[in-house]
Amino acid sequence: MWRYLIPVLLFAGLVAFFARGLQLDPSYVPSPLIGKPIPEFTLPTLADPNVSLSDRDLRGELSLLNVWATWCVGCRQEHGYLVELAAQSGLPIYGLNWKDDTDAARRWLQQLGDPYRVTAVDADGRIAIDFGVYGAPETFLVDADGTILFKHLSPLTAEVWQREFLPRIAQAAGQ
Amino acid sequence: MKLWLMVLLGLLASTAAGIDINDDFDDPALQERYRAIINETRCLVCQNQTIADSNAGLAVDLRREIRAMLESGASDQQIVDFLVGRYGDFVLYRPPLKRTTWLLWASPVVFLLIGLAVVGVTLMRRSKQPIELDGDEWAPLSFSPSPSTFSTWRLYCCRFGAARD
Numbered sequence: 001m002w003r004y005l006i007p008v009l010l011f012a013g014l015v016a017f018f019a020r021g022l023q024l025d026p027s028y029v030p031s032p033l034i035g036k037p038i039p040e041f042t043l044p045t046l047a048d049p050n051v052s053l054s055d056r057d058l059r060g061e062l063s064l065l066n067v068w069a070t071w072c073v074g075c076r077q078e079h080g081y082l083v084e085l086a087a088q089s090g091l092p093i094y095g096l097n098w099k100d101d102t103d104a105a106r107r108w109l110q111q112l113g114d115p116y117r118v119t120a121v122d123a124d125g126r127i128a129i130d131f132g133v134y135g136a137p138e139t140f141l142v143d144a145d146g147t148i149l150f151k152h153l154s155p156l157t158a159e160v161w162q163r164e165f166l167p168r169i170a171q172a173a174g175q
Numbered sequence: 176m177k178l179w180l181m182v183l184l185g186l187l188a189s190t191a192a193g194i195d196i197n198d199d200f201d202d203p204a205l206q207e208r209y210r211a212i213i214n215e216t217r218c219l220v221c222q223n224q225t226i227a228d229s230n231a232g233l234a235v236d237l238r239r240e241i242r243a244m245l246e247s248g249a250s251d252q253q254i255v256d257f258l259v260g261r262y263g264d265f266v267l268y269r270p271p272l273k274r275t276t277w278l279l280w281a282s283p284v285v286f287l288l289i290g291l292a293v294v295g296v297t298l299m300r301r302s303k304q305p306i307e308l309d310g311d312e313w314a315p316l317s318f319s320p321s322p323s324t325f326s327t328w329r330l331y332c333c334r335f336g337a338a339r340d
Binding site for chain 2: 026027029030031032033099124125126128129130131132133134135
């Protein structure tokens with residue numbers, strides 16, 4: 001009798017395996033940069049190309065680094081929340097404008113509001129490679145020492161903020 | 176029709192090979208190393224393509240970066256370390272054998288062993304069954320189905336196969 005159960009059990013195992021697989025996001029690749037210092041960079045800012053932003057400017061307080069571009073649909077989607085978050089949380093948000101048209105980027109911030117303390121321009125995507133960026137929007141949580149605590153792929157929402165960022169911010173503040 | 180298909184496939188092949196072929200290295204050895212690396216590097220935007228195949232923005236950037244590194248005299252290992260340090264082992268089509276990847280590497284052998292075990296057990300059971308002929312249709316097989324479940328199953332398979340032939 002039990003041998004009739006073998007295919008049923010195998011099938012159940014397969015179903016469980018695939019059911020789990022369907023819930024995973026295949027485009028999610030864990031970053032090897034978590035727990036490491038932010039890569040060194042010096043880039044011109046969007047507001048004034050003669051002024052530069054460097055990795056040293058991000059040290060000293062907990063901050064967010066948001067990789068965005070005007071061609072990125074997900075960035076448009078999260079932008080409203082970023083503006084809200086910048087106003088509410090008081091946390092500095094730095095922008096990394098990735099492979100974008102700078103005029104379009106300036107217009108975007110004028111029209112939709114500017115949540116960023118400073119936006120750096122990575123026109124050729126060289127610095128984004130150092131950050132392991134592969135799809136905007138990406139949001140890095142950087143602690144006061146300049147260590148990357150967490151990276152979120154895909155648009156930031158209030159729910160993601162509550163679930164992923166707040167506990168890590170609380171933990172960083174507690175140390 | 177076949178000719179058209181061949182022409183079409185030929186055209187597709189030439190576009191696939193056409194990516195990034197216009198600026199070859201002067202040094203053929205460097206060109207060969209470049210080709211080898213970009214064919215082993217996964218594009219993270221379109222995950223089932225190598226950066227050699229992909230024209231996604233990131234693939235173009237990574238090719239440019241690898242090219243620059245080769246020209247400045249970096250070793251293959253330095254380039255691989257550069258990529259893995261930023262994008263993780265996933266960027267490699269042949270991830271290194273380590274704690275998180277041993278199951279991936281072992282799975283073909285594991286499945287082969289499972290298959291061999293099933294075959295072995297089946298053959299051992301069958302060799303213990305008495306061989307007796309019954310009926311003409313089983314004569315060429317020189318053994319007969321026993322009342323066991325497996326043999327019943329095999330009987331249906333053989334009949335089905337014979338009917339199809």
